[in-house]
Amino acid sequence: MNMNYEECIKACLECMKACNSCFDACLNEEDIKMMARCIRLDRECADICSLAAKAMQSNSPLVKEICLLCADICEKCGEECKKHSHHEHCLQCAESCFKCAEFCRKMVS
Amino acid sequence: MNMNYEECIKACLECMKACNSCFDACLNEEDIKMMARCIRLDRECADICSLAAKAMQSNSPLVKEICLLCADICEKCGEECKKHSHHEHCLQCAESCFKCAEFCRKMVS
């Protein structure tokens, strides 16, 4: 594994965790109707973060394309979570998403 | 599910099948050393094709970005498989990959 990947992998795994927790928490919220888009994006973002970690850990020939997709979805998920930042889990998720997007873009450039 | 997705989903599932079969067959080839890159790309391509089918079937907010990634990897996998077209499984896989890439690009445009 390329050592330059270390920090980016860490950010992806942090974001995966935040998104999976937020997905679970949103499904338990009273105002779940408002969280529908958040629920979708959380799950999708968690899946792509884990895909990006896998791509870096296994030196995938597609690592750049996958990390760019990861940055795209992290930004969308972060924007959505930011709207619900009165929920602690959404606030944390937004932060992890924006950080992960930043690391993914830096890694690719 | 958007009905325009039907053909593209079908191409993704065909490609997923061809890539998974090619992955298995390559691992059983005598000249496995030459197939190392094919083995990598087959597995990665199968995973992304299934991700793209999921994105279309569930109306993901990221459907375009995911289908573009799918087209990228299908083209890389198809190019690699084409080099080994004396293996029937690689020939079939290359065809499925190029077809899937075409449908994904058409769907996005």
Add this chain to the structure above:
Amino acid sequence: MNMNYEECIKACLECMKACNSCFDACLNEEDIKMMARCIRLDRECADICSLAAKAMQSNSPLVKEICLLCADICEKCGEECKKHSHHEHCLQCAESCFKCAEFCRKMVS
């Protein structure tokens, strides 16, 4: 690919499609609060069905264990969807889940 797998793979891919569609439809329902467990199980079931199809298509050494897990989750998802069978998408999903569970158990035995 083992030809005995054909029907089981087909059932898994049908179920994956039904679950992804049901996930999307549930997130758009007015009574989304009642659908929270359905949303969870739909997504999880779709993911495992695609994993099971991959395992069969690539002759995974873990094919039996994965298909048993697939049967377990299909039954749980089917039971939950059956409770909401006034929604057409849940009714269809329940049917696909039970059929897939049956094929997976038959394949393993």
Add this chain to the structure above:
Amino acid sequence: MNMNYEECIKACLECMKACNSCFDACLNEEDIKMMARCIRLDRECADICSLAAKAMQSNSPLVKEICLLCADICEKCGEECKKHSHHEHCLQCAESCFKCAEFCRKMVS
């Protein structure tokens, strides 16, 4: 997220990393022919470890069944890697696999 999951999630993510690295390293080995089963199991094990982490992080209703599958595949992958322990990556992977299997079984019991 259930706090009892913490250690098990950590073991899954360690194992995912070891398996992805081993997959990559095996594909670059001279004696790749001998590593074919290792390559298969590495990839499959990495995927299931990430699935298990996701299940715990999102309080999946299927968390026990998924962690049991994870233990099964970790044991198979660990046994295979142990045979190739003259390769440092296989030795490390075997250790991570057995540790992850142990945590998954403990978590479920």
